[in-house]
Structures are given as C-alpha cells and as structure tokens.
Amino acid sequence: MTALAIAGDYVVRRGKAARPTQTLKWTLLGTLMITAIAVPILGGGFVHSSRVFDALDDSVTDILFGRGVGSFPRVFQDEEINKRHQYLAQFNVLREPGNRFVRFSASDSNGSLFLRQRLLPGHHEATLSLRMRGQTTPPDKLLIELCEMNILRSKSECQWLGITLDAAKAGEWAEYSKSVDLINFGRSLLGFSRPVDLMLLNRGLTGAVDIDDVRLTAPDGTNLLANGDFETNFDHWLFNPGDHLLWHAKNIFLHVWFETGLIGLAAFVLVLLIAFNRLFNRIEHGDRWALVLLIALSGFLILGAFDTLIDDPRIALLFFLLLFAAISPATLELASSTAAFLPWAKLVKTAILTVPALGIVVVAHTFLTQKLSPPELVRLALKRADIDWPWLNEALTPAPSPAIPIGQLFPEWQPLPTSHFAPDAQSLRIGMRTFYSMQEAASALKSGDTLDIGAGVYDTPLVIEIDNVTIRGHGHVILEKGTAKDKGNMLIQGNNVQIKNLECRLISVSDGNGACIRLEGTNLSVEHVYFHDSDQGILTGADPGIVRIRDSRFQQLGLNGLAHAIYIGGGELHIEDSLFLASKSEGHEIKSRAQITTIKRSIIASLTGVDSRLIDISNGGTLVVEDSLLAKGPNSSNLDAVGFALEKNRQSNHRVILRGNIIFLERTESNRLLHLGNDKTSVDLFGNLIISKQNTGYEDGNFIYKERKAAGFPEYPALPIERFLKSPSAF
Structure with missing residues (x-):
C-alpha cells in the first residue's frame, strides 16, 4: 500500500508527463486480480478452497447463479458438520x-x-x-x-x-x-x-x-x-x-462465486475493473481523492485474497460505498477539484436510481433460485432483517386453513390382537423370565432374544446394546415421556434390531431432537408401530445400514424445522404400507440421506399441518415412490412436495422414479412438485395422477387436473385412502 501511495503521488504530481501506458495500466489491474484469486488457491488456503468448491453443487443453476446471498455459512457449515459427524454447537x-x-x-x-x-x-x-x-x-x-x-x-x-x-x-x-x-x-x-x-x-x-x-x-x-x-x-x-x-470462504472472489454464481462473479470483477480504470484516469489528471479510493480498494482486495470481509454487513457496506463512489458517473468529469470528482447532487441522483435497480436484481435472483411468490419473498426479507411488522406480515400471510381433526379422515390406530403367550400387563418377559422394569429386562438381553412387553403405559426409556434382538408389544403397549441420555425413548445401540406393535408418544429432549427410536447401531426393522406427538419418530446416525418400515404410522411430529417424522442419516430406507401425517413446526414427513430410498403403497399427507416437504432426499441417490398418495396441504411452509439433492450431491448417480401415485398439490401459495439440486438427475415420472392449479413441468406421461372435481375426487380435505393401504391394521 505504501508503494502504491508513493507511485500514485508521483503520477498526481507529474500529471500527463508520468501517464502510464494503457498496457501498463491493464497489466497492473490484471496482476492484482489474478493475485487476489490465485494466492489462496496456490497457498495454504487450497484445502479450504477445495472444500468450499465441494459444497457448491454442480447444477447449472448453482454454477451460474450461486446458492443465494447470505447462504454460505448455512450451506457450508451444515456440509462440514455432516461430513465430520459432529454436533453443531449452538x-x-x-x-x-x-x-x-x-x-x-x-x-x-x-x-x-x-x-x-x-x-x-x-x-x-x-x-x-x-x-x-x-x-x-x-x-x-x-x-x-x-x-x-x-x-x-x-x-x-x-x-x-x-x-x-x-x-x-x-x-x-x-x-x-x-x-x-x-x-x-x-x-x-x-x-x-x-x-x-x-x-x-x-x-x-x-x-x-x-x-x-x-x-x-x-x-x-x-x-x-x-x-x-x-x-x-x-x-x-x-x-x-x-x-x-465454517463461517468464511477465506477469499472474497470465491465467496462471491459461491453465493451469486459465475454471473455474479463476472459482474463483480467487471465493476472492479471499471472502478480501477476510472480511478487511474482521475489520478492521471491530478485527483488525490481518486488516489485515496484506489489505495482503499486495493487494500480491501489484497486482504480479500486471504479473507472474505464482505460477509460482515458493516464492512460490506463500507466496501460497496467506496466502490459506488469509484464507479459513479461523477468520475467521468475530467477536472482536478474535489467538487468535480464528487458532485453530491449527481451521487444522490445515481443512488436514487441504483438502489431500486439493485433491489429488483436481488428479488429476481431470489425468485429464480428459490421460486417464491412476491408475498413470500417480502415475508422472507422481513424475517431475515429481523423486522417485526405484524400488520404487514398479516397482510402478506394467507389465512391458514382451519385444523381438521385427523380422526375425521383416518381411523384410530389399533394394536394387533393379543396372543395366548402375552406377558401380564405392566410386565416384560424374555423367554420364561419375567421382569417389572425396562432396565432389568434390557440388561438381561442376549443375542437372539425376544423382549415381550405386556399391555400398559411405560414412562422409562429402553436402551438396547445387544445385537439381533426383537422388541414386541402384546396388546396396547404405550411408551411415553422417558428418554435415555437426552436422546430418545428407545436408544438402539445394537445391530439387527426388530421393533413390533408399539405406540410411542410425548418424547422430547432439551435440544429438540428427541426421537421415539434413536438408532446408533445398524439395520433396523419397524413393523406396526405408532409414533406421534414427539420431536421425532425415528432418528439414525450417518451409517444406519438398512432401515425397513412397514405397516406403521407417523403423526404430528417435527420441531423447528430441524426434527422430522423420520430422519435417516445414510444407508438404505425402505417404507411400505405406512402413514406419514401432518408433520408440524416445519418438519418434513420424510427426511432421508440414504443412498436408496423406496416408498410403496403409503400415504404422505400434510393435511392442515405446518410441515415443510413431504419427502426430502437431502444428498440425492435413488428415490422410488410407487403406488402411493402424496398430499401437499394448504398450510405447508415449503412450496416443494419433493426435494432432491438440495444439500449435497454425495452419491455418484441420481435417479428419481415416481410411478402410479396420486398427488395433490394444494398449498395455498405456490407449489412445486419436484425440486432438483442436480441437473444431471435421471427423472422418471410416469402414470401419476396430479391435482395442481399450476404447471408441474411433468405433464407428459401423467394425468394432470386443475381441480379435484375434474378428476372425480370429492372436495378438500377428503383423501382416497382406501386404495393405497392393503393392510387396514396400519390405521
């Protein structure tokens, strides 16, 4: 900076006699840009830069338009935490x-x-x-x-x-x-x-x-x-x-690329080149204020080669004010006075025109990347800015549909009939041994055992550390409230565990991630289990092996958009003949990071719940949904019915198959059937009957209706549930 100041002062004093050639000027500009971009990549920041690139999806939309302004901490932090299998401290x-x-x-x-x-x-x-x-x-x-x-x-x-x-x-x-x-x-x-x-x-x-x-x-x-x-x-x-x-890209150009894509990066570099060119011209005509701006911006970019800087709003405001002053039309005035370089009237007029234009660009970019309606965009902006204007939020928010008791649409869940060998009520049995506490029974388990639980309500948790165990309820068995290690009600640390004929409810822990079943081992089979009114139904680790769910019901689960009806961290997930109903607090009905996820003959419905996506396949892979009912409700907080590979493309091949389903897209605001995070995904949507007032983009090969009546269905909220579940016991 000192050398630049001395050289600039020499040019200001000598005027045109010291005027550098155009070749020299553009050589200096090019050297500065190349250095700012290449130094962190060739230097010690290469490893971190490569991780940042890995977190950027290879879809055309992300490459061209980025992940959205302000998205880096959330996207990169989540990716790194998942990769390291860490807890995200908060x-x-x-x-x-x-x-x-x-x-x-x-x-x-x-x-x-x-x-x-x-x-x-x-x-x-x-x-x-x-x-x-x-x-x-x-x-x-x-x-x-x-x-x-x-x-x-x-x-x-x-x-x-x-x-x-x-x-x-x-x-x-x-x-x-x-x-x-x-x-x-x-x-x-x-x-x-x-x-x-x-x-x-x-x-x-x-x-x-x-x-x-x-x-x-x-x-x-x-x-x-x-x-x-x-x-x-x-x-x-x-x-x-x-x-x-976890919070910084450590390079200003890489940060701009990540959040605004190649188009944003090209615009950013172009603006910098215009600014430096104008400042050089002003310096040649003896303007010391131009020299001050040149030194300030150069210092910013040199530091920006090793840090992000503009991810702090206050520093970003200072930088863009300086940049705005450098590129304003006032710099075209070839006079040596400060008044000519910074005529405030022209600056104010330019600002009045520029600010709305930038606002339109930001809104258009957000609409293109997120596909949100204008009222949703405004509400999101108010939320991000922490502005609480109840009157405006109320005006922009559609009136929620009144809650409909699930019992009006679905029969109550019923346990399987009691066998002749059932334990007495409020007792447990392993073989011929009888126990009266969960802890004693769990401690006595050996590989290959079956833990039979008699009818009753149990408020103590169950920790299974042994492999190859079956947990089976007889009559109406209810597990509630009790949690192990602040994780969940049934903490499964063994492998190859089967759980049958239970009801689990009212499970919550301090971090909002409480699950009825917390799987830390591998390979889990769940059959005829009713999960409801808890933080989560099932939560697994990153390597759960194969998780199979059959003839089960998940209802009114989810918390703060972080807990879901089920959250599978990897492996494979196979669902058959099951219900996922009315997730709450912006939770997904199904969130899976599994390499393969299959869903058959099942119902996944928002009803009047404030859920997020019906199905969220975060890391991509293979998703198969066949002969099922998907119903997006009016109060859903997310416009996507199905999200695929929106967080990270960890799998080598991406494929989505939706066949023979009935799909209702009835969110009050905008709806999107399928949101892909990878444009190389193979998509097979065929033979589905879709009710949607908006175009889905998958009209070929499917039966599309604008309203229920045209398709022969009764009015909302009725659902054709009888044709999907072959086993009425799942109710």
Missing part, C-alpha cells in the same frame, strides 16, 4: 413463564462456540455466580474462560474455570459460584489497558445446558457484567466460533 435465548435464559445445545470436543462479554475488571478478586440447569447423567461441565485480549484472540494464557453441574438436580435450576482472581488482568500502561473478556464455552456438552443470571461481582457489590439474565436477548454479549473456517 445457543438460543428461550423463554419460560416469568423468565428468559440461554440454552447451550449438545456439542462435541472438536470445536467451540464462545459467548463472550467485554468488561472492565479493576484489580481485585471477584465472584462469578450463575444459575444452570442440566439434563444429563453423568452431569455436564461448563467451561468458562477469562482472558486478556489483543482484539479477538487472547494475549496470553487465560484463566480457566470449570463448573460441574449437580447430578442430583438434573432438570432443575441450581446456583453455582466460583472465585475469580482479576488482579493481573487489564493492567494499565500509560493510561491504557488491554480489554478483558469473560467467555462461556459450548464445548463437549453431552446434552443441553440452560444458563441464567450470570454475575461477576466485585468486592463492593458492583456487577461487572450487563444483561446477565438475558432479558434483552444477547445485548452486551458477542459470540464467535472456535472454527472460523
């Missing part, structure tokens, strides 16, 4: 009657998320006190750091504190305190001192931990922290991740 401010608190999610020891506050410590001892509530046994340990900082990184070794939660008070609020020595922190030098940060770490937690009323009390009773009760959300608190690579 925290949220939650509310309970009369109180707000912050909840740290489960995490692992490979990374950290820091919740920090800067303070003026003085030179004395202090007392750190806080209230915490844990959920796990053995209890978690919260790590706390007190560090003298440079800016973001600590200057020297920090003071570490560890507070272990009281196991006897699991699920209850408890007070904790520690003495803190602040004597050697923030010592003054010539009236100045380094800042001191108190940091709460989300690292290595096996379950969620709630935190409230954080205080750092000086000897005179002064509280050195602000908003420790989180009543004003995260005011005075900052956060930063231990692994910053």
Whole structure:
C-alpha cells in the first residue's frame, strides 16, 4: 500500500508527463486480480478452497447463479458438520413463564462456540455466580474462560474455570459460584489497558445446558457484567466460533462465486475493473481523492485474497460505498477539484436510481433460485432483517386453513390382537423370565432374544446394546415421556434390531431432537408401530445400514424445522404400507440421506399441518415412490412436495422414479412438485395422477387436473385412502 501511495503521488504530481501506458495500466489491474484469486488457491488456503468448491453443487443453476446471498455459512457449515459427524454447537435465548435464559445445545470436543462479554475488571478478586440447569447423567461441565485480549484472540494464557453441574438436580435450576482472581488482568500502561473478556464455552456438552443470571461481582457489590439474565436477548454479549473456517470462504472472489454464481462473479470483477480504470484516469489528471479510493480498494482486495470481509454487513457496506463512489458517473468529469470528482447532487441522483435497480436484481435472483411468490419473498426479507411488522406480515400471510381433526379422515390406530403367550400387563418377559422394569429386562438381553412387553403405559426409556434382538408389544403397549441420555425413548445401540406393535408418544429432549427410536447401531426393522406427538419418530446416525418400515404410522411430529417424522442419516430406507401425517413446526414427513430410498403403497399427507416437504432426499441417490398418495396441504411452509439433492450431491448417480401415485398439490401459495439440486438427475415420472392449479413441468406421461372435481375426487380435505393401504391394521 505504501508503494502504491508513493507511485500514485508521483503520477498526481507529474500529471500527463508520468501517464502510464494503457498496457501498463491493464497489466497492473490484471496482476492484482489474478493475485487476489490465485494466492489462496496456490497457498495454504487450497484445502479450504477445495472444500468450499465441494459444497457448491454442480447444477447449472448453482454454477451460474450461486446458492443465494447470505447462504454460505448455512450451506457450508451444515456440509462440514455432516461430513465430520459432529454436533453443531449452538445457543438460543428461550423463554419460560416469568423468565428468559440461554440454552447451550449438545456439542462435541472438536470445536467451540464462545459467548463472550467485554468488561472492565479493576484489580481485585471477584465472584462469578450463575444459575444452570442440566439434563444429563453423568452431569455436564461448563467451561468458562477469562482472558486478556489483543482484539479477538487472547494475549496470553487465560484463566480457566470449570463448573460441574449437580447430578442430583438434573432438570432443575441450581446456583453455582466460583472465585475469580482479576488482579493481573487489564493492567494499565500509560493510561491504557488491554480489554478483558469473560467467555462461556459450548464445548463437549453431552446434552443441553440452560444458563441464567450470570454475575461477576466485585468486592463492593458492583456487577461487572450487563444483561446477565438475558432479558434483552444477547445485548452486551458477542459470540464467535472456535472454527472460523465454517463461517468464511477465506477469499472474497470465491465467496462471491459461491453465493451469486459465475454471473455474479463476472459482474463483480467487471465493476472492479471499471472502478480501477476510472480511478487511474482521475489520478492521471491530478485527483488525490481518486488516489485515496484506489489505495482503499486495493487494500480491501489484497486482504480479500486471504479473507472474505464482505460477509460482515458493516464492512460490506463500507466496501460497496467506496466502490459506488469509484464507479459513479461523477468520475467521468475530467477536472482536478474535489467538487468535480464528487458532485453530491449527481451521487444522490445515481443512488436514487441504483438502489431500486439493485433491489429488483436481488428479488429476481431470489425468485429464480428459490421460486417464491412476491408475498413470500417480502415475508422472507422481513424475517431475515429481523423486522417485526405484524400488520404487514398479516397482510402478506394467507389465512391458514382451519385444523381438521385427523380422526375425521383416518381411523384410530389399533394394536394387533393379543396372543395366548402375552406377558401380564405392566410386565416384560424374555423367554420364561419375567421382569417389572425396562432396565432389568434390557440388561438381561442376549443375542437372539425376544423382549415381550405386556399391555400398559411405560414412562422409562429402553436402551438396547445387544445385537439381533426383537422388541414386541402384546396388546396396547404405550411408551411415553422417558428418554435415555437426552436422546430418545428407545436408544438402539445394537445391530439387527426388530421393533413390533408399539405406540410411542410425548418424547422430547432439551435440544429438540428427541426421537421415539434413536438408532446408533445398524439395520433396523419397524413393523406396526405408532409414533406421534414427539420431536421425532425415528432418528439414525450417518451409517444406519438398512432401515425397513412397514405397516406403521407417523403423526404430528417435527420441531423447528430441524426434527422430522423420520430422519435417516445414510444407508438404505425402505417404507411400505405406512402413514406419514401432518408433520408440524416445519418438519418434513420424510427426511432421508440414504443412498436408496423406496416408498410403496403409503400415504404422505400434510393435511392442515405446518410441515415443510413431504419427502426430502437431502444428498440425492435413488428415490422410488410407487403406488402411493402424496398430499401437499394448504398450510405447508415449503412450496416443494419433493426435494432432491438440495444439500449435497454425495452419491455418484441420481435417479428419481415416481410411478402410479396420486398427488395433490394444494398449498395455498405456490407449489412445486419436484425440486432438483442436480441437473444431471435421471427423472422418471410416469402414470401419476396430479391435482395442481399450476404447471408441474411433468405433464407428459401423467394425468394432470386443475381441480379435484375434474378428476372425480370429492372436495378438500377428503383423501382416497382406501386404495393405497392393503393392510387396514396400519390405521
């Protein structure tokens, strides 16, 4: 930058006598651009850059238009977390009657998320006190750091504190305190001192931990922290991740490519070239303000070769203001005065024209990549900007369809008839041995055993660590509320487990990911099981082997768009003769990362639930849906009925087969039958009967009707359920 300033000053002083040739000017510009793009790729950032490229799908839409402005942290972070099989550490401010608190999610020891506050410590001892509530046994340990900082990184070794939660008070609020020595922190030098940060770490937690009323009390009773009760959300608190690579592309050009595609990158580079060309011309005519802008933008791009910079809104605003000043029509004025270079009237007029134009470009780009209707786009923009205008949201949001009791459309689920060898009520049996607690029975299991459960309601969890086990209910067996290790009701750690004839309900855990069945082993078979009113029905790990579901029912499951009726992390998924009904809280009915997913003779219906997609095949692979009923309801939050390879194309071949299905697309706003994340996907949609007021793009080979009456169906909400399930016991 110093050399550029000296050279620029020489050109300004000498004027045309020092004017560089056009060849020299464009050589300098080209060198700067090539260096900014190539240095991180050829240098130490190559590995990270290759991971960023891997997270960018190879579909034409993504390559040309990117994943959307602001999408990098979400897309890349999710991809890396799934690849590493890590928990994504997070925290949220939650509310309970009369109180707000912050909840740290489960995490692992490979990374950290820091919740920090800067303070003026003085030179004395202090007392750190806080209230915490844990959920796990053995209890978690919260790590706390007190560090003298440079800016973001600590200057020297920090003071570490560890507070272990009281196991006897699991699920209850408890007070904790520690003495803190602040004597050697923030010592003054010539009236100045380094800042001191108190940091709460989300690292290595096996379950969620709630935190409230954080205080750092000086000897005179002064509280050195602000908003420790989180009543004003995260005011005075900052956060930063231990692994910053999950949040940053580490190169400004790569970041622009990822979010806006090759078209956006080309436009970005073109604007930079125009700006530098105009600034060179201004410098040649003696304009020192142009030299200042040139140095500022050059410094930005040099740093941008090793960091993203524009993913921070405040820095991005500064950069684009400088760039706007450089490319404004005012730079065409060939006068040496500052007034000529920056005529404010022209700048204001240009801004008035440019801002709406940019808004139109952003809206068009979002519509093209997300296919959202204008009201949905506006609502999304308000949500992203954290603008709460109830009157506008109400005007833009269609009135939800009134809830329809599922019992009006579907009969109640019934258990299979009781056999002559059934255990007594509220008892369990393995062979000829009888047990009266889940824990005792589970501990006695051996490979090849069948655990028979008598009729009744059981509120304790079941942990299966043995391979080749069958769990079988006799009569009406209800498992409810109890959870193991803050994960789920039935924690299956063994392989080749079969589960039959049970009802599971009211399962929830602190991180919102509670499942009736949490599979950590491989190969699971589920037959005639009723899952409902829980966070999730079935949740597996990344390598669950083969999961088979038959004659089962999943109803009113899902939470906050992160938990779903079922969530299969890999392997194979095969579903037959089953129901997936009315997922809630923006959960999918079926979310699968399996290489092969097959669904036959089943019903997947939103009804009046606020679900997301009916089927989400996140990583692509093979999806087969045959002889089934898919019904997208009016209140669904997502316009897609089926999403395919929208997160990552991990499979080598992609194929979608939908044959012989009846499909209702009846969302109040826009609908899309199939959303593909890979344009090389082989699609076979044939012989389906589709009810949709909008074009699906798959009219050939299918029977398309604009309304139910034309297809011979009764009015909404009736569904032709009788023709799909051969086994009425699934009801």
